[in-house]
Amino acid sequence: MFDQLLTSFYIILEPANALAMLGGTLLGICIGALPGLSATMGIAILIPLSFGLDPLVGLGLMAGIYNGAMYGGAIPSILLGVPGTPASVATIFDGRPMSEQGKGNLALRIAVFSSGIGGTVSALTLVLLAPPLAKVTLMFGPSDYFWVALFGLLSLSLLLGKSLVKGVFAACLGLIMGLIGIDTISGQERFTFGFVELTNGVNIVVVLIGLFGIPPTLKLAKTAITGTGPAEISEEKDHEPFRSLVPRLMPTWLKSSGIGVFVGLLPGVGGNMASFLSYNEAKRSSKTPERFGEGAEEGVAAAECGNNADNGSALVPALTLGIPGSSVSAVILGGLLVHGLQPGPALFKESADIVYGFMLQMLITAILLIPIGIMGSRLFVKVLKIPAAMLIPAVFALSIVGVYAVNNSIFDIYLLLVFGLIGVVLVHFQVPLAPIVLGVILGPMAEENLRLALLIGQNEWTALFPSGLSIGLASFTALVVLFSVFKPLISKWLSGKKDRPNGNRRMSTSTNHG
Numbered sequence: 001m002f003d004q005l006l007t008s009f010y011i012i013l014e015p016a017n018a019l020a021m022l023g024g025t026l027l028g029i030c031i032g033a034l035p036g037l038s039a040t041m042g043i044a045i046l047i048p049l050s051f052g053l054d055p056l057v058g059l060g061l062m063a064g065i066y067n068g069a070m071y072g073g074a075i076p077s078i079l080l081g082v083p084g085t086p087a088s089v090a091t092i093f094d095g096r097p098m099s100e101q102g103k104g105n106l107a108l109r110i111a112v113f114s115s116g117i118g119g120t121v122s123a124l125t126l127v128l129l130a131p132p133l134a135k136v137t138l139m140f141g142p143s144d145y146f147w148v149a150l151f152g153l154l155s156l157s158l159l160l161g162k163s164l165v166k167g168v169f170a171a172c173l174g175l176i177m178g179l180i181g182i183d184t185i186s187g188q189e190r191f192t193f194g195f196v197e198l199t200n201g202v203n204i205v206v207v208l209i210g211l212f213g214i215p216p217t218l219k220l221a222k223t224a225i226t227g228t229g230p231a232e233i234s235e236e237k238d239h240e241p242f243r244s245l246v247p248r249l250m251p252t253w254l255k256s257s258g259i260g261v262f263v264g265l266l267p268g269v270g271g272n273m274a275s276f277l278s279y280n281e282a283k284r285s286s287k288t289p290e291r292f293g294e295g296a297e298e299g300v301a302a303a304e305c306g307n308n309a310d311n312g313s314a315l316v317p318a319l320t321l322g323i324p325g326s327s328v329s330a331v332i333l334g335g336l337l338v339h340g341l342q343p344g345p346a347l348f349k350e351s352a353d354i355v356y357g358f359m360l361q362m363l364i365t366a367i368l369l370i371p372i373g374i375m376g377s378r379l380f381v382k383v384l385k386i387p388a389a390m391l392i393p394a395v396f397a398l399s400i401v402g403v404y405a406v407n408n409s410i411f412d413i414y415l416l417l418v419f420g421l422i423g424v425v426l427v428h429f430q431v432p433l434a435p436i437v438l439g440v441i442l443g444p445m446a447e448e449n450l451r452l453a454l455l456i457g458q459n460e461w462t463a464l465f466p467s468g469l470s471i472g473l474a475s476f477t478a479l480v481v482l483f484s485v486f487k488p489l490i491s492k493w494l495s496g497k498k499d500r501p502n503g504n505r506r507m508s509t510s511t512n513h514g
Contacts, residue, residue, distance in 0.1 A: 005127070008357035012056060012364070020057045021361055024064020025368045029376070031065065032072020032084045035209055035395075035402040039069035039085070043331045047338055055339040056357045062335055063361040064368075066328055070308050071115035071369050075380050078107045078300070080395055081216035083208045087272050087307045089437055090279040092212060094292060094299030101295050105377055109242045110297055111304045112373025114253060118305035119366030121257040122264065122312030127359045130316045140266060142452040143464050147473035148266060149446035152273050153438050155280055155480045166431045174439015177202055184444075185451050197411040205406050207440055210419025213399045215427045218420075221392050249301045252282050256302045260309020265316055272441050276434065278306025312362050319343055319355060 011017065031042040042065045050058030073085030078095035091111065098107040140148075153171055180191045181201030192198040256278035263274035282302035283292040292299050311328075318329040333343050341347060347355050403416045426433060450464075457463020465471050 004352050004356050005360065008353050009360055011353060012060065012357045012360055016054065016057050017060050017357075017361075020053075020060035021064050021365050021368065024061040025068040025365050025372060026064075027061075028065035028068020028070075029072035029075075029369075029372065030068075032069035032088075033075040033380075035076055035082050035084055035213060035398050038073075038205070039066050039328050040331055041405075042069055043328065043335065047331070047335045050335065051338055055341065055354050056361070058335065058339060059354070059358045060361045060365075062332055063358065064365045066311055066332070067115075067119050067308065067362065067365045067369055068372075070119070070311060071112060071304070071373060073307075074111040074115070074300075074304055075108065078111060079104055079380065080391075082213040082395060082399065086204050086208055086437075086441075087275050087310075088303075089208060089212060089272070089434065090275040090303035090307075091300060093279065093303070093434070094294070094296045095303075096216070097293070097295035098297070098300065103295065106242060106297075107300050108377040108380060109374065110245070110249070110300045112370055112377065113242075114249075114256075114301040114304035115308040115373070116366055116370040117253050118257050118260055118307065118309035119311050119369060120363060122261055122309045123359065123363035123366050124312075125261050126312035126315055126319075126362060127356075130320050130359070139469060141466065141470075142449040142456065143466055143470045144473060145266070145449040146446050146453060146464065147470060147477060149442040149449065151473060151477045151480065152277060153435075153442045153446065154477060155277070163430075163432075166429075167435050170426070170432050170435035171439045174436035175443040176439075177207065177436070178440045178443030179447075184448055185455075195411070197409060201444075202415065202440065203406050203412065204437075204440060206403050206412050206415050207419055208437065209399045209403055210416045211423040211426075211433045211436060213395070214416070214420025215423040217392055217395045217399075218424060219427075245297055249298060252298045252301045253305050255281055255285070256305035257309045260306040261313040263306075264310035264313030272437070274310040275303045275307040276438060278302040278309075308366070311366070312359075315362070319347060319359075 012021070028039065028042065031039065043062050046058075046061055046065065050061060053061075069085060070087060073083060073088030074091045074095065076082045076084040077088045077091040078099050081092055081096040083089045083092060095107045095111065098104065176191070178201070180198055182189055182199055189199060259278045259281060260274040263277065279292075279299060279302045282298045283289050286292065286296070286298060288296075314329045315332065318333055336343055336347075341351050341354060399416065400413055403412050404410070406412060423433065426436075453463050453466075454460075457466070465474065
């Protein structure tokens with residue numbers, strides 16, 4: 001294996017391959033920075049164009065676009081509050097507040113280092129542990145996937161928001177949105193209201209830009225017109241240098257990398273869940289959780305690191321078993337087939353130089369993100385100096401074009417306005433938006449695997465606990481629910497316990513004075 005890696009390393013350093021990796025990374029960042037566009041779309045468009053290229057040149061472009069786009073989504077998330085890609089939603093929670101505090105450049109630096117570290121760890125996992133880790137994914141059945149989806153949905157809904165009731169309401173709203181379309185088990189249409197365009201469900205890009213793009217843009221327009229707030233955000237000198245934050249962010253990077261790698265191994269889960277779970281874990285384990293949502297550096301680091309740590313590990317089941325772990329890896333499988341490469345165990349024997357070369361390209365493009373992002377961060381942050389009168393129509397235009405480009409559908413633009421209105425109302429009542437996104441993403445996954453498990457188990461409830469793995473996942477889910485319900489009582493009890501000795505001390509002091 002080491003000899004093969006060394007041979008592939010020399011091959012990918014040839015000028016054509018090196019240029020492909022560099023160009024693909026730059027192109028990927030541009031794709032991710034445009035709301036509505038994604039790595040999946042970029043690679044899908046590239047595949048026909050790469051048909052006449054050498055396989056490693058074409059795969060180098062794909063690797064660069066993949067890693068670049070996953071980081072590029074952080075740029076509009078931080079600077080504009082609009083998610084560039086579906087997986088960059090969690091970056092908005094603290095990235096946008098940091099930008100409003102004049103720390104946009106610092107937030108971008110944290111994002112690019114976090115993306116590079118997560119992508120590097122994931123690529124190393126792909127290079128060193130692909131075959132054994134692929135066997136882990138074979139252990140998961142329908143019931144296990146149901147508990148994974150339920151755990152992700154409940155943990156984020158109950159722990160992410162400040163209100164338990166509002167978090168559950170938002171999650172239920174997302175679950176209802178996820179039910180729109182054709183039922184994959186029975187083939188029946190649900191909640192389509194006679195619209196043919198809704199038979200395939202609501203596209204996640206439309207939901208994201210509607211909920212997270214329209215409300216902040218309207219808020220910025222209101223402050224610019226009424227003069228009740230700052231019409232534009234000016235970038236100030238960073239209050240704390242990035243170098244001093246590294247020791248504090250290191251534990252977050254380690255935990256988020258592990259979460260992202262694990263989530264990537266699960267087919268169909270994707271970087272969206274990795275990003276949210278990493279963010280939630282960073283908030284849960286923080287000594288100052290109240291800072292999250294107000295501009296916490298750890299929040300940006302966790303979201304971006306977990307998001308990119310999914311990249312390489314999602315390719316593990318794709319390359320070794322032919323089972324794509326995400327939509328991007330599914331498109332990359334198509335790219336391999338175009339170049340005459342058949343994914344599966346035989347790929348490592350018949351085309352070892354190409355497959356190991358592609359793994360190394362994933363590693364190198366992840367590392368390339370850091371210098372490119374650092375050089376570009378000061379350029380990207382100039383967006384903050386654009387007057388609101390010019391910025392607002394530009395954001396609206398990008399949002400509409402991005403949504404239209406998904407399906408070339410005017411109906412999606414109407415849906416965008418509907419979800420934008422819903423987002424404005426929910427923001428007004430301080431309902432968290434993240435659980436809605438998780439409901440749309442994880443709801444169909446949970447429902448489909450629940451029904452499959454019950455069908456296999458002939459509708460016996462014991463079908464949800466066929467193995468120790470299922471029991472363990474169900475136990476984790478139950479613990480999250482119990483912790484969320486009893487957390488206020490525990491906090492109240494602990495605060496009362498702290499105050500009691502102080503009260504006794506004051507009483508004894510007053511007695512002595514008397």
